[in-house]
Amino acid sequence: MKTVMKSAKARSLRQTTVASAMALTVSTALSVTADLSAAEVLGARAARHDGHTRLVIDLSQRTTYTIRSEDGQVKVALADDVVVPQKLKTTISAGIVTNVRAEDGSTLALDLMAPATVMRSYILPASQAGHAPHRLVVDLAAAPQPLQFAAVAQANDATMLNTMSDTTVQYSDDTAGGGDWGDSSGSVFDGFNIDGYAEIEGRIFSQGSQEPVPPSRPKRQTLSFAIEPSFSYTWDDGRSLLAFTPFMRFDSNDDDRTHFDVRELKWVGAFDALEVRVGVDKLFWGVTESQHIVDIINQDDGLEDVDGEDKLGQPLVGLSYETGVGTFSVYAMTYFRERRFAGPKGRPRGPLPIDYRQTQYEAGSDKWHVDLAARWSHIFGPIDIAVSHFRGTSRDPVLIQGLNAVGDPVLIPRYNLIDQTGIELQGTFGPVLLKAEGIRKAQPGENQYAGIAGFEYTIYGLGGGSSDLGILAEYLWDNRTKPIDNPFEDDLFVALRWTANDVSDTTLLGGAILDLDTKQKFILIEASRRLGDHWKLSVDTRLFVSVPTNDPLFFYRDDDFVQIKLQRFF
């Protein structure tokens, strides 16, 4: 829902005071005295205007009038000496007035489709150039009704074009406030906004877990709930934003998976070419689909899905400056976010529990170390390119084997200081997108080089229908010979994505990441569709197939699962 606030700087169309709407069951009288004498009614027109009906009575001269409304009938009584022709020339286009009839003497009776209220009435003087005569304008409104779709759809004879020019001239002759220049209450992009969703997520594992944990193994069904509302306030024509987005998941099996995070708590302000942001934020860098290797600012929320696309909020300060030779951005981050992993009762998870109490940081200031990042991005016609550099605490932990306080084997996360340079490249050529990402990560021990390159080709209007089929393929490469924390060192990703483009946005995705060395296959099948206006159902399948013992995904080999997610958006 969105509440549009009147902008303080609104250009107000100064309007003359408008008579308030009149109640209808009691006979009421509205009269205006003017100064002139005998007039003749030249004609009457009625049309729909701005959600109500506008009746315009053309007169040869100004006159006085009284409008009476009684029991659903509306009568316009003109001054006694006004001549009303017997055969009144009327043009009724649409709206609540069905006919205008001359009635004894100088009264016009309006036949109405439904009970109507008189919103306002006034006399418009003849235009100086002589195009329009004196006019008596009466605005009538019906009782509030839902949008009459049928009525709108019937207007297929262009009958509504009936000389709207007269009926839309602002009746105020005020020149200082400008003409009828549209809504003056501020940008449609400004105001308060509330977004977000609540969801219920269930996972069903096809096999029993390989990892026994006293007193029992992790279950084969899990259930969790999550909520992520988002509150924002935008002003200055969309140039300033305040946003707050908390996130909470409650897992019924795994206490470690129950977690709360502030995804966003920030102010962003744009001042011409300069943009400033302060607070907890999420910034995504990348162009590929299967893995995002350049993306570094935010820590993975390892407790969410296994695809690495959910992120923890990162406190930062950033500046971005747009020039003709690209956008230059710099960021400073602190309060490092640790990556969390599924606990003993969770699935999928690794073989040993993680002991966060022993987490090590290469940086002396631990999580308060100030990490720095810079990025340049530019668009050359169909090419989007970005080059980035990060210096600070690595978001990826090295997991070291150790012992906990009671002597059980555990894994201890260690976060080293690194320098990572990244490049992103995309070429957009009609239905073909070519993408590539590459990184060089300087770290204690072996420097890492990794790359990913691929394409996305979309067939629009499959088989002459309205659905699309996307074909995706990417090759992933990593130079590390012991890919303990990265299973994708010589892998091929292929996928088909089918979007129905129907009212419910039905989408199907089937893909696999094939390890060209170990012959391991990671298969994903995803389907989603909207239910009604507010609900969305997603079913995701993740299969770990033919996982040999030397593959880091070995610990997940029996963790095939189907995830069913039902989300309610607000």
Next chain:
Amino acid sequence: MTIPATQKTTPAAPKTVKFPDAPDAKGLAIATEADRRDQGFKDSESQISMVLRNAQGQESRRGLRIRILEVPESDGGDKSLVVFDAPRDIAGTALLSFAKGIEPDDQWLYLPDLGRVKRISGSNRSGPFMGSEFAYEDLAAPELIKYSYTYVGQEACGDLTCYMIERRPQYKDSGYKRQIVWLDTEHFRPAKVDFYDRRDELMKTLVYTDYKLYGTFWRAHSMVMTNKRTGKSTALLISTYRFDSGFKDADFSTGTLKRIR
């Protein structure tokens, strides 16, 4: 900005205007006049709701806000920013488009879930917009250079008279072979458009109603597209128009995409 009182009404078609006689030249001249009358609004914003209706009468709603920057074609072409409001699962998704004459638009899509700006292909012109009966090409900026024009005739439309112009897309990936446009002779506003598919069969009809004058620019508040074959229809209803707010290129950048809510 204020509009001096002398400019409150549309400049009327010059009484002595004579369009050339040859159908192609006349069609182009009329289309050019219609295009000329739409120039100079600088920028605009509107709030739009769409009602999708299938043949059984079931309805589905879409909501969006759009901001347009008028840019002369010599400098690149119009820029537009669309933010989707409804259905709520796509709320916050935004699309930035740079028109490129006959070439497909440059487009960037913002996915709020990931915070990702993704450059997408602008060549999907005939695909349905938000599952409605409007295709992307139906909603794109109607630049003169996109079509070739032929004058077909003149007929009454309601209380006015309309020129009938046949136009043929000159750009690739169109779903249409040709269209017939009814433009009223007084203000050159489109009243109706008939769309013919690639097999030259009547496919859809678009009706414009509820015109309102903003300064010198006419804007329709209702556009109803009816699919003649399936009986489905989409009503596009504009509730708010706002012009000349002083937007610049910086307000149409990928940075803006990420800020918009």
